[in-house]
Amino acid sequence: MAAPVALTIFLLILLPAHHALATAAGDAHPGYADTETDTCGPALDLGGSSSSAGAAGRRYGPGLEEYGGGRIVDITHAFRPGMPAYAPGATVGPIVRLKESMKNGSDYNLSELSMECHIGTHVDAPGHFNQAHFAAGLDVDTLDLEVLNGPALLVDVPRHTNITAEAMESLNIPKGVRRVLFRTLNTDRGLMWKEGGDMSYVGFTEDGAQWLVDNTDIKLVGLDYLSIASFDHACSAHVVFLKNADIILVEHLKLEYVETGLYMLHCLPLRLVGSDGSPIRCILIK
Numbered sequence: 001m002a003a004p005v006a007l008t009i010f011l012l013i014l015l016p017a018h019h020a021l022a023t024a025a026g027d028a029h030p031g032y033a034d035t036e037t038d039t040c041g042p043a044l045d046l047g048g049s050s051s052s053a054g055a056a057g058r059r060y061g062p063g064l065e066e067y068g069g070g071r072i073v074d075i076t077h078a079f080r081p082g083m084p085a086y087a088p089g090a091t092v093g094p095i096v097r098l099k100e101s102m103k104n105g106s107d108y109n110l111s112e113l114s115m116e117c118h119i120g121t122h123v124d125a126p127g128h129f130n131q132a133h134f135a136a137g138l139d140v141d142t143l144d145l146e147v148l149n150g151p152a153l154l155v156d157v158p159r160h161t162n163i164t165a166e167a168m169e170s171l172n173i174p175k176g177v178r179r180v181l182f183r184t185l186n187t188d189r190g191l192m193w194k195e196g197g198d199m200s201y202v203g204f205t206e207d208g209a210q211w212l213v214d215n216t217d218i219k220l221v222g223l224d225y226l227s228i229a230s231f232d233h234a235c236s237a238h239v240v241f242l243k244n245a246d247i248i249l250v251e252h253l254k255l256e257y258v259e260t261g262l263y264m265l266h267c268l269p270l271r272l273v274g275s276d277g278s279p280i281r282c283i284l285i286k
């Protein structure tokens, strides 16, 4: 979960009028300037041809993002201004900006990165909701790469409910499964493509988190919107999970059109010393 963000800068809104807004972007980083129409719209298969890479092939839109003829699926959201942030209606502001630019006479273009550590596809470190773990130095740089990389199950959560104890039990996840990506109603509702945070998203309730801790071997928990925990249990569910310093939470995954089943998951956070969170790149390999 990210701290509430009160940014009201709408530099770029993907749907539906991004062309109109492209000019308003003005000095925006060139990487933000051209979200092509052909990468937006529902159910667009962006996969297969990385030959269309470059500005025209920018992979911003909803849809499956495949490489290598479908062998690799990217389940990371592009970090872009305008994506939802964790507060009702909140959006993320500019993320990278040109600090030096050739257009302004510099010999090179040099971008600068500035963002909260809990926006976009990211990982929570134990210290995010646990002061003892934070004080003990359990930052993102201490996360176990062995947990972040290995066989993972992608499951569909029943759509009529948050992830309660009952919902968890109904999933019948076998003992021994250590990494699970939970796809929910959030994906069906296309929440990640809506403007502004929607706090009616689905996530774990406190009893759902407790059930997972008590009854499964799951050490990596992934979910498809801003927070692993439902809004009403934003703190309590995080507290239950992160009390266990060996459980890793990955939030904001892009799970559209990916078939359920078993994959090799690879997730690599940045080595941000002292941070309770980090952007992360996650891919699935078939």
Ligand SMILES: *[C@@H]1O[C@H](CO)[C@@H](O)[C@H](O)[C@H]1NC(C)=O
Pocket: 027, 098, 099, 100, 101, 104
């Ligand atoms: C380039 O120069 C203009 C005019 O001084 C300024 O407004 C703009 O922010 C500069 N951009 C970069 C990337 O340096």
Ligand SMILES: *[C@@H]1O[C@H](CO)[C@@H](O)[C@H](O)[C@H]1NC(C)=O
Pocket: 030, 098, 101, 102, 103, 104, 108, 109
């Ligand atoms: C440098 O940035 C400018 C925008 O200021 C862009 O037009 C140009 O293509 C960039 N050059 C390179 C080499 O990326």
Ligand SMILES: *[C@@H]1O[C@H](CO)[C@@H](O)[C@H](O)[C@H]1NC(C)=O
Pocket: 159, 160, 161, 162, 185, 199, 200, 201, 202, 203, 230, 231, 232, 233
């Ligand atoms: C999940 O819980 C949130 C509040 O935390 C609520 O707004 C939402 O309607 C619930 N969703 C479902 C499907 O029960």
